[in-house]
Amino acid sequence: MPSQLQAEIKQGKPFPSPSAEAFLSVLRTAAMLEHHLSEVLKPYGVTHTQYNVLRILRGAGSGGLCGREVAERLVSRVPDISRLLDRMEAMHLVERERDPADRRNVTARISAKGLNVLKRATPELKVVERTRFAGLEPERVKLLIEALAQIRERR
Amino acid sequence: MPSQLQAEIKQGKPFPSPSAEAFLSVLRTAAMLEHHLSEVLKPYGVTHTQYNVLRILRGAGSGGLCGREVAERLVSRVPDISRLLDRMEAMHLVERERDPADRRNVTARISAKGLNVLKRATPELKVVERTRFAGLEPERVKLLIEALAQIRERR
DNA sequence: TGACATTCCGTGTTATAACATCTATCGTCC
DNA sequence: GGACGATAGATGTTATAACACGGAATGTCA
Numbered sequence: 001m002p003s004q005l006q007a008e009i010k011q012g013k014p015f016p017s018p019s020a021e022a023f024l025s026v027l028r029t030a031a032m033l034e035h036h037l038s039e040v041l042k043p044y045g046v047t048h049t050q051y052n053v054l055r056i057l058r059g060a061g062s063g064g065l066c067g068r069e070v071a072e073r074l075v076s077r078v079p080d081i082s083r084l085l086d087r088m089e090a091m092h093l094v095e096r097e098r099d100p101a102d103r104r105n106v107t108a109r110i111s112a113k114g115l116n117v118l119k120r121a122t123p124e125l126k127v128v129e130r131t132r133f134a135g136l137e138p139e140r141v142k143l144l145i146e147a148l149a150q151i152r153e154r155r
Numbered sequence: 156m157p158s159q160l161q162a163e164i165k166q167g168k169p170f171p172s173p174s175a176e177a178f179l180s181v182l183r184t185a186a187m188l189e190h191h192l193s194e195v196l197k198p199y200g201v202t203h204t205q206y207n208v209l210r211i212l213r214g215a216g217s218g219g220l221c222g223r224e225v226a227e228r229l230v231s232r233v234p235d236i237s238r239l240l241d242r243m244e245a246m247h248l249v250e251r252e253r254d255p256a257d258r259r260n261v262t263a264r265i266s267a268k269g270l271n272v273l274k275r276a277t278p279e280l281k282v283v284e285r286t287r288f289a290g291l292e293p294e295r296v297k298l299l300i301e302a303l304a305q306i307r308e309r310r
Numbered sequence: 311t312g313a314c315a316t317t318c319c320g321t322g323t324t325a326t327a328a329c330a331t332c333t334a335t336c337g338t339c340c
Numbered sequence: 341g342g343a344c345g346a347t348a349g350a351t352g353t354t355a356t357a358a359c360a361c362g363g364a365a366t367g368t369c370a
Contacts, residue, residue, distance in 0.1 A: 030185030076186030
């Protein structure tokens with residue numbers, strides 16, 4: 001029986017190895033989740049990267065974080081954090097201020113508008129999470145998390 | 156004990172639910188794998204999307220595929236298949252020809268140069284796959300594939 | 311056969327990603 | 341305190357993604 005993924009991408013031949021299939025499975029699943037996420041966030045006018053930044057800055061509290069620190073905490077590496085924050089500042093989602101103590105740093109903080117976006121979007125995103133993982137037993141979710149962590153460790 | 160992912164993205168608070176952690180785990184793992192893939196492909200002058208197209212077209216054989224069919228088979232949805240193939244044609248990785256039977260379709264086929272890229276890059280990519288999944292027992296890989304398939308089914 | 315919807319591509323436009331390079335600021339060491 | 345390297349951002353540039361729209365070819369049905 002051909003695998004589900006094989007059918008999804010209309011691939012004629014079976015995968016040469018379980019690793020090859022697992023590799024593509026991770027990529028395809030992430031692409032679907034990101035797309036789903038983007039759809040949900042669209043009405044709020046933010047991309048999933050921007051949403052991620054908002055969550056990071058909310059977590060940082062009133063102290064805020066400098067650009068480098070935000071970049072470190074992002075799910076996927078973004079080399080161009082300056083302009084990402086530029087855009088978010090132009091949208092009034094964040095506020096920035098040059099750190100008086102170390103003038104190389106620019107501290108970013110989430111704005112009231114940014115907090116509002118998070119507040120409105122979060123319940124809907126929780127539904128997405130719950131829906132996606134509803135079919136999996138808790139033990140399977142735990143195994144999934146562990147397996148993915150192992151994959152990230154290797155290089 | 157804080158989870159590994161929590162430490163990776165320097166998140167202060169623990170995840171509110173296993174689903175939330177699993178969700179981000181998939182996204183982060185895929186981002187790392189894609190980045191790794193891009194690094195390996197860079198010397199060959201192709202992006203991972205282009206590499207994906209080459210594999211699809213090789214799988215299609217001499218009959219080739221029209222743009223829509225290529226798009227359907229891609230791991231992640233690409234709305235702009237025309238220009239993706241434009242670029243690959245300009246790089247002489249693929250050849251295109253309007254289908255005489257149905258002149259709406261443009262059939263794309265992999266070129267000798269495209270085949271050559273695949274031939275040279277594939278062994279290195281197999282090493283990446285094997286390395287990443289080497290720490291996982293076969294049974295765990297199987298469970299991972301199944302879990303991801305279940306996540307993709309739900310919406 | 312002629313209106314009409316549908317399919318598949320191409321194109322215009324904007325936003326973002328990716329990469330390299332440049333500038334300002336700071337720490338260190340003599 | 342001045343040279344030096346290191347760090348954080350900013351900026352220029354190119355390539356690509358994302359979205360919307362338009363046009364050609366085809367199928368359908370009266």
